[in-house]
Amino acid sequence: MMEMEVMHSGQQDMDLIDILWKQDIDLGARREVFDYNHRQKEHELQRQRQLEEEKKLHLLREQEKALLAQLQLDEETGEYIPRAPLQPAVTPLENASFTETSDAMSFDECLLLLAETFPVEETENTSVCLDTPAVSAAISSNMMMSPEQPAPSPATLSPGQLPPPAPQGMSPDLEEAWMEILSLPELQECLNMQMEDTLETTTYPLQDSPEIQNPNYSFYPMTDEKANSLNVDPTEFMNTFDSSIPSMAPADGLSPIKVKTTELNANLGAESFCNIFYQNTILEESSGQHELEENESAAVSNVPNEAPFTPMDLYSLSPGDAFDRSKQNLITEQPDSDSGISTNASPAKSAYGSESFRCSDSDMEEMDQNPGSAESDYSEMFSLNFQPDDAHAAISVSIPSQQPNEHEKNPKHKVDPGEESSHKNAPFTKDKAKKRSNVRLSRDEQRAKALKIPFTVDMIINLPVDDFNEMMSKHQLNEAQLALVRDIRRRGKNKVAAQNCRKRKMENIVGLESELDSLKEEKERLLSEKSKNMTDLKEMKWQLNNLYLEVFGMLRDEKGNSYSPSEYSLQQSTDGSVFLVPRIKKTFKSDDRH
DNA sequence: CGCAATTGTCATTAA
DNA sequence: CATTAATGACAATTG
Numbered sequence: 001m002m003e004m005e006v007m008h009s010g011q012q013d014m015d016l017i018d019i020l021w022k023q024d025i026d027l028g029a030r031r032e033v034f035d036y037n038h039r040q041k042e043h044e045l046q047r048q049r050q051l052e053e054e055k056k057l058h059l060l061r062e063q064e065k066a067l068l069a070q071l072q073l074d075e076e077t078g079e080y081i082p083r084a085p086l087q088p089a090v091t092p093l094e095n096a097s098f099t100e101t102s103d104a105m106s107f108d109e110c111l112l113l114l115a116e117t118f119p120v121e122e123t124e125n126t127s128v129c130l131d132t133p134a135v136s137a138a139i140s141s142n143m144m145m146s147p148e149q150p151a152p153s154p155a156t157l158s159p160g161q162l163p164p165p166a167p168q169g170m171s172p173d174l175e176e177a178w179m180e181i182l183s184l185p186e187l188q189e190c191l192n193m194q195m196e197d198t199l200e201t202t203t204y205p206l207q208d209s210p211e212i213q214n215p216n217y218s219f220y221p222m223t224d225e226k227a228n229s230l231n232v233d234p235t236e237f238m239n240t241f242d243s244s245i246p247s248m249a250p251a252d253g254l255s256p257i258k259v260k261t262t263e264l265n266a267n268l269g270a271e272s273f274c275n276i277f278y279q280n281t282i283l284e285e286s287s288g289q290h291e292l293e294e295n296e297s298a299a300v301s302n303v304p305n306e307a308p309f310t311p312m313d314l315y316s317l318s319p320g321d322a323f324d325r326s327k328q329n330l331i332t333e334q335p336d337s338d339s340g341i342s343t344n345a346s347p348a349k350s351a352y353g354s355e356s357f358r359c360s361d362s363d364m365e366e367m368d369q370n371p372g373s374a375e376s377d378y379s380e381m382f383s384l385n386f387q388p389d390d391a392h393a394a395i396s397v398s399i400p401s402q403q404p405n406e407h408e409k410n411p412k413h414k415v416d417p418g419e420e421s422s423h424k425n426a427p428f429t430k431d432k433a434k435k436r437s438n439v440r441l442s443r444d445e446q447r448a449k450a451l452k453i454p455f456t457v458d459m460i461i462n463l464p465v466d467d468f469n470e471m472m473s474k475h476q477l478n479e480a481q482l483a484l485v486r487d488i489r490r491r492g493k494n495k496v497a498a499q500n501c502r503k504r505k506m507e508n509i510v511g512l513e514s515e516l517d518s519l520k521e522e523k524e525r526l527l528s529e530k531s532k533n534m535t536d537l538k539e540m541k542w543q544l545n546n547l548y549l550e551v552f553g554m555l556r557d558e559k560g561n562s563y564s565p566s567e568y569s570l571q572q573s574t575d576g577s578v579f580l581v582p583r584i585k586k587t588f589k590s591d592d593r594h
Numbered sequence: 595c596g597c598a599a600t601t602g603t604c605a606t607t608a609a
Numbered sequence: 610c611a612t613t614a615a616t617g618a619c620a621a622t623t624g
Contacts, residue, residue: 443602465612490613495602497614502601505616 444488451481453488460485461492555580 441449445457453460454475463471468489477485552570555563563580571581 491603493613494604494615498602498616500614501616 444484444491447484448488451484453477453481453485455485457488457492460488461496551578 442457448455448457448460455471459471460468472482472485548570549565552565552568553562555568555570557563566583568580568582570578572578
């Protein structure tokens, strides 16, 4: 991610050229365009999501089991957590109410608390409990090392050592909330970002810094308080992550992303925990959740402020409602695209993949691309924050829309060890990754990345004119960027217009065809009616002729002779009276009579 | 590789 | 005048 920013102008030019020449199709945009299609696919997507979630849970559990052995090895103290330093911090937390201390609590502390609180249960009762921490550790380790290898290295395990969320705390509602939260594209993106960062650095700042732990705390603690955290909005989660990040970053010297990654790992672990615990101890503590939630939410909100760049901050920085609208729109729209993409993702790769939820090739590619052009990526967005030029507002704006993409991307990273490794280690692989990513990204997205435009393509295209201008006014873009933004907006709108136009054209064609069919039917009906009428007319004429002959034949002159048909004819006047008219003298006789 | 169907883009026009 | 939608035409992409 950072690399992207650092890239020299020359490299950027090269990337831009590549992007310009390499064209990709943006599936998401298309889907967004067509509401009709979206509707049709919504059901399928939901089903797929559910299936994916189920798969994820299964994978997590399996991994946890596999990891348990390792964790047990680490369990020297009898506790799952190998790390000693965590304990002291934990102890105070144990007694204290989670809600209030949530801010101060670290992920490790939470884990320790859980372990201490439920030491017997975890060890004795359920392997699952043990597994859960192991799983989280494994996840983190995978993130760091490689997804394929479930066994975490001691270093990697340390984060996982933290006690899993208390089973009691988790309730079905919480689980659902977690699932929803995790399923959120934004969160996923953040997670992915963090994951990537962590992989690169392979350092665990979380343990040391309590602040970082806060997000974890929200996730892991199974208690009511945690439940509250679950209820927290995705944005809040983001904030929590961000907040944790800043503290971490300075200490480690690593980017905030690393911290986030750890948190993400923790979150994943929490998820698994939730699932596990949920089964074991359901609903014991539904009461007090509201209070806890409030506390946590407040804590969360507070945390972001501390962080240098948090999503919240970004939002606040954002120009205004317009951004929020765009965000919301993006979020809402994205799910569909995500779901569609998610189907592509291969859960089989690893449990992580399952957790990641929806991974798409495009996502993977994008992730890989990050080095070259990554504005669209969440990670890039964050990186942008660090960049002086990129305004917070830009970040805030971009975040909502981008998150979905990142979601997809992140999972894959988790899933694919090779890619991750390539990311971190080999710049060479980046080219391939770029190509892949380029393939998935739309041309304009690639171009935007190449020029490091701080907006998402969706925002550029879909924002109302006023909001768009406001957004543009908050960033100083060079001529090339301005031109590109204008072109992206023009092309994007035209693309939608073309799609609508074609859709309309097809509808017109269908309508005309149906009209044609109906007209053909009517024609057939009229023809048959005509033939029938002709037949009737013919019959009537025949009958009339017979009647005429019959009447004419009955006529007799004074001498009793019949009139010759050649000399006389019967004619009917307008008043209905019938006259015998001589054919030659017709007019005269009629005149005479009158 | 060729082909047809899609889809994206450009140019133009009208609102 | 700027913006946008609509649309034909062409190009690129995809299966």
